[in-house]
Amino acid sequence: MSEIPGQLKFTRDHEWVREHDDGTVEVGITDHAQTALGDLVFIELPDTGGSFTAHDACCVVESVKAASDVYCPLAGTIVNTNEILIEKPELVNDDPYGEGWLFRLRPDLPGELEGLLDDKNYERLLAEDNE
Amino acid sequence: MEPLIFQLGKKGRTAGAHLLEGVGEMELPNNALRDKLPLLPEVSELDVVRHYTRLSQKNFSIDTHFYPLGSCTMKYNPRACNTFAMLAGFRDRHPLAPEMVSQGFMKCMFELQEMLKAVTGMSAVSLTPMAGAQGELAGVTMIRAYHLDHGDDTRTEIIVPDAAHGTNPATAKMCGCSVRELPTQPDGDVDLVALEALVGPKTAGIMLTNPSTLGVFERNIKAIQEIVHGAGGLLYYDGANLNAILGKVLPGDMGFDVIHINLHKTFSTPHGGGGPGSGAVGVGDTLKPYLPVPFIARQGSNYVWEDSSVHSKSIGRLSAFMGNAGVLLRAYVYMRLLGESGMSRVANYATLNANYLMEKLKSVGFDLAFPSRRASHEFVLTLKRQAKESGVTAMDFSKALLDEGFHAPTAYFPLLIPECLLIEPTETESKETLDQFIAAMAKILEETQRDPQAIKDAPVSTPVRRLDEVRAARQLNVRYSYQDHEGLGEIEDPRSL
Amino acid sequence: MPFIPHTESDTQAMLRDIGVENIEELFDEIPSEFHCLGLKGIPKALTEFQLARLMRERSAKDQIKLSFMGAGAYEHHIPAAVWEIATRGEYYSAYTPYQAEASQGTLQVIYEYQTMIASLTGLDVSNASLYDGASALAEAILMAVRINRKSRSKRVLIPKTVHPFYVDVVGSITRNQGIKIVQLPYDNETGQVSLSALDAYSHEDITAIVIPQTNVFGVLEEVHTITQWAVDHDVLAIALVNPVALGLLKPPGEWGPDGVAIACGEGQPLGIPLSSGGPYFGFLSCREAFVRQLPGRLVGRTTDLEGTQGFTLTLQAREQHIRRSRATSNICTNQGLMVTAATIYMSLLGPRGLRRVAEHCHVKTRDLVSVMNGIDGVDEVFTGKRFHEAVLRLPVSVEAVLNVLSEWGILGGVPLSSWYPELGEALLVCATETKSDDDLKIYGQALRAAIDQVSEA
Structure with a gap:
């Protein structure tokens, strides 16, 4: 069973979102996603300053056999990216909810975050997918 | 382990028979010249011959192993094709040699154009594309040129089945088109309802392989043709699987407007460890004006080159000269050796071998991806059940086959089928070889139940065990350097030779 | 039947096992209207002996002094050992080394080749080769456009001293991607790129420039000056070079202040026969920073699960079979056989x-x-x-x-x-x-x- 921390929000595409006090959010992929993808060998991060709407592909995570899009969970502007991942993509595998975060986003629409899944709902989604 | 050729070297050693004498002073400015010589091996001729002979022995190849790599048509490459293409007059012919001293070569190429027209049912052929993917590029570029020429700049969508080769969508993108993906039905044919919904005023065309990459013949080809043509689009035939219908069905008769032919598959030119390929294109009358140049025409008893000075609407050149001429000569030799009767039998025996293998593998316990269908020249197995039950994957199975002395089939393609193997025996394999392969497959299947770990540990008999691909990507090492090896170093003063 | 080993009894036994009466039945899913009746236009088969005679006659016609x-x-001159070894069946009749354990020969050859090309061009990374020099130039230009994100124009300067057929090929391959080719005139006296014409573009948005060495007239260009100009104006420099000349001439990695970003060219001079224009091979090398924008195959050194050194295709997620419509190129092939010959050639020459x-x-x-x-x-x-x-x-x-x-x-x-x-x-x-x-x-x-x-x- 993969790890699903509380306090985070989740998307159906297996991204997680963490709210910060300054109004920005941190985004990464879930433990379930990194397990399914296998060892990551490259992360193509978005440009800082880039703006996206929800569900836009904005980042690519590569394993040796696949390149998978990461979708922007919320509309907003990228304010920071986790540059260490360029040298150490394995952090996403080792610590998906911590050091393996991908980017920070300043959301455009205040209410949009509430529409994402909470940990219980995400867990249910994984259970359904497994069936 | 065979060292790298650089590691075999010794400072100052040369293959003396290839070292020319010094030339004295040259009038070239110093800042245009190298300060240090490049990192090339310092070895004797015998070192070179031994090293590359030993390396060759680490390869599986058609000449040494059954090679049922689906979608790649690994048939026997007749030696005569190489010998005749390397005859001095062909081997040493300069690509820009005048026509009057090129009639021997040009006659062969003209006849090859004619023969390829005959086996595809197309009205003109250009031999210049250098591989299948470049043939695709030629085809889609011609489709775009056609629409633009007819004043229609809105047709920029290419429809590609979800089972297609990766080159199809990549090619569409290179031609400035967007890709619309066409779903496949459970029986392996494309979804016609979805196709109806996809076509429209933006449709440039559709790229299809028939038989498809799923190893089945697309039965609704006529309906597909009517829908796409009806919407103003054109039909592209990806010739990857032409071996399945050679001598049986002409792509032109199925309504295709343009086709590329992988000569290295259907016409048995060597795969060479990953190339050269050759991807001649054929077109119907609609696209004839746009064919890539140059090609060969006949004037009386002479053969002449034609280029864009004659064909002003051509999409232009795709290679510096005329494509992989030496590969084309090999295909020509192959076609002349087979002749009409031999060529009419290719699809028959390729299909017989595939259906035999499919039936036998089913009877020893393998699951077919499309159990209700005939195999074309290839077919798909799925190991989904084995993966679930014993954890043995298509990858494990492939590696275990290497230990049994067989090259593995194509694994994990088509992407639609989980844990799949795409198996293509070709017509040049005997029943005995197929029976040995079936026995090996059955043995591995039995072992997945008895000792799955043994399969997961395969291969054990190859020069290396399973390689760490993650390390290869994360700690990228794509060249040797002198830092890796003591005792060798760059030659600092090239004038001191 | 040429190259079909089946005896009549084999065929019958196989049909029986499949459960059909005859071969024709295996094609019953193909609508009958599409079954063709014979192959009109294909001549009668020749035996190898008959064909040998025909091909000798034709090749003799094209022989020149x-x-x-x-x-x-x-x-x-191509040393005899080059093609004696390269046409060994283990090289000649193998395919793309997707099964690395069964392809260590081809993979190690390519790794050695990549090393030699990187060193000849003075750059960090070479791919496993492309089709030919002209298409390699087209790929280099597409790569430059992906890399140079400071420039938006997609305008590429190609001197008129670049082989005109190469310019044609670049046009055919890049035309539908919005790339605009601007041709720079040459100096009538020297036969080099006109530096004053180049200066006229100093204040325009240019994405990349192609620097031929030597150029189509055989003349050496002012490669240091042009590379410096490119650096000064945020233009990506692409060297188009002759590999034999690079045995003598300064490698593109050392042009100007820090060398060019990308080098490419025609590999034919390295042991490949003229053969009417092909098969040849294109080489392409670049700075390590741009390796993810390289098109085509790439071989990496790694270890197996017992720690033994081995080779495998790497960074495949750039390529069409994984990234599909978002791949760096649609190319699948590398010219494996030609690369094998060229690697042997370079080893013999040293x-x-x-x-x-x-x-x-x-x-x-x-x-x-x-x-x-x-x-x-x-x-x-x-x-x-x-x-x-x-x-x-x-x-x-x-x-x-x-x-x-x-x-x-x-x-x-x-x-x-x-x-x-x-x-x-x-x-x-x-x-x-x-x-x-x-x-x-x-x-x-x-x-x-x-x-x-x-x-x-």
């Missing part, structure tokens, strides 16, 4: 041997030009320093002279009138290490006689 043609395809070949090419062309200068009315057109080609102006029709020469079994060079009409009766000649001093004399006498014959006619 002496050639001075270059223009992108060059005659060099660093000294390759340099000597380059020196001989240079000197033979110098000597050829001095022979030609002795003929009345024949002049060298350009003053720029050359490598192994030169442009001569003749006092009479080049075409007529070449016709006379080819009747005598001599290919006198490549006429430039259709590519560069402004040069008048211009002929591009090339002499490589394969030419003896006698060959040069023979050609000199023949050219004199041919000119006389044409002017009398």
Whole structure:
């Protein structure tokens, strides 16, 4: 069973979102996603300053056999990216909810975050997918 | 382990028979010249011959192993094709040699154009594309040129089945088109309802392989043709699987407007460890004006080159000269050796071998991806059940086959089928070889139940065990350097030779 | 049946096992309206012996005595061992090394090749090869456009001193991606890129520039100056180079202040026969920072699960079979067999041997030009320093002279009138290490006689 921390929000595409006090959010992929993808060998991060709407592909995570899009969970502007991942993509595998975060986003629409899944709902989604 | 050729070297050693004498002073400015010589091996001729002979022995190849790599048509490459293409007059012919001293070569190429027209049912052929993917590029570029020429700049969508080769969508993108993906039905044919919904005023065309990459013949080809043509689009035939219908069905008769032919598959030119390929294109009358140049025409008893000075609407050149001429000569030799009767039998025996293998593998316990269908020249197995039950994957199975002395089939393609193997025996394999392969497959299947770990540990008999691909990507090492090896170093003063 | 081993009893046994009456039944899913009746237009089969005779006759027709043609395809001596080894079945009839454990031979050859090309060009990374020099240039340009994100224009400067066929190919391959080719004129006196024309683009948004060394006239360009210009104006520099010349000339990785970003070119001079223009191979190398934008295959060194060194295809997620419509290119093939031959060629020549070949090419062309200068009315057109080609102006029709020469079994060079009409009766000649001093004399006498014959006619 993969790890699903509380306090985070989740998307159906297996991204997680963490709210910060300054109004920005941190985004990464879930433990379930990194397990399914296998060892990551490259992360193509978005440009800082880039703006996206929800569900836009904005980042690519590569394993040796696949390149998978990461979708922007919320509309907003990228304010920071986790540059260490360029040298150490394995952090996403080792610590998906911590050091393996991908980017920070300043959301455009205040209410949009509430529409994402909470940990219980995400867990249910994984259970359904497994069936 | 065979060292790298650089590691075999010794400072100052040369293959003396290839070292020319010094030339004295040259009038070239110093800042245009190298300060240090490049990192090339310092070895004797015998070192070179031994090293590359030993390396060759680490390869599986058609000449040494059954090679049922689906979608790649690994048939026997007749030696005569190489010998005749390397005859001095062909081997040493300069690509820009005048026509009057090129009639021997040009006659062969003209006849090859004619023969390829005959086996595809197309009205003109250009031999210049250098591989299948470049043939695709030629085809889609011609489709775009056609629409633009007819004043229609809105047709920029290419429809590609979800089972297609990766080159199809990549090619569409290179031609400035967007890709619309066409779903496949459970029986392996494309979804016609979805196709109806996809076509429209933006449709440039559709790229299809028939038989498809799923190893089945697309039965609704006529309906597909009517829908796409009806919407103003054109039909592209990806010739990857032409071996399945050679001598049986002409792509032109199925309504295709343009086709590329992988000569290295259907016409048995060597795969060479990953190339050269050759991807001649054929077109119907609609696209004839746009064919890539140059090609060969006949004037009386002479053969002449034609280029864009004659064909002003051509999409232009795709290679510096005329494509992989030496590969084309090999295909020509192959076609002349087979002749009409031999060529009419290719699809028959390729299909017989595939259906035999499919039936036998089913009877020893393998699951077919499309159990209700005939195999074309290839077919798909799925190991989904084995993966679930014993954890043995298509990858494990492939590696275990290497230990049994067989090259593995194509694994994990088509992407639609989980844990799949795409198996293509070709017509040049005997029943005995197929029976040995079936026995090996059955043995591995039995072992997945008895000792799955043994399969997961395969291969054990190859020069290396399973390689760490993650390390290869994360700690990228794509060249040797002198830092890796003591005792060798760059030659600092090239004038001191 | 050529190459089909089935006996009648095999076929019958197989049909029985499948559960069908005859082979025809295996095609029952194909609508009958599409079944063709025979193959009209395919001649009757020949035996290998009959075909040997036919092919010998035809190849003999194309045999010539002496050639001075270059223009992108060059005659060099190829050591016997090169093709003896390269055509071993284990290389010749293997495919793409997707099953790495069963392809260590091909993979190690490619790794060695990548090392040699990286060193020849003075850059960090070489791919496993592309189709040919012209298509490699097109791929290099597409790569440059992906890399240079400071520029939005997709305008690429290509000097008129780049082989015109290469420019055509770049156009055919890149046209539908919004790339605009701007041609830079050449200096009429030196035959080099006009630096004043280049300066005119200093204040425009240019994405990349192609720097040929040597150029189509055989002339050396001011590569340091042009590379410096590119650096100063945020233009990505692409070197288009001859690999044999790189045995002697400064590698693109050392041009200007820090070298170019990308180098590419035609690999044919490295042990590949002329063979009417192909199969050749294109090489492409770059700085390590750009490796993810490289098109085509790449081989990496790694270890197996027991720690033994081995080789595998790597960074495959750039490629079409994984990234599909978002791949760096649609290319699948690398010219594996040609790369095998070229790697053997470079190993046999070694660093000294390759340099000597380059020196001989240079000197033979110098000597050829001095022979030609002795003929009345024949002049060298350009003053720029050359490598192994030169442009001569003749006092009479080049075409007529070449016709006379080819009747005598001599290919006198490549006429430039259709590519560069402004040069008048211009002929591009090339002499490589394969030419003896006698060959040069023979050609000199023949050219004199041919000119006389044409002017009398």
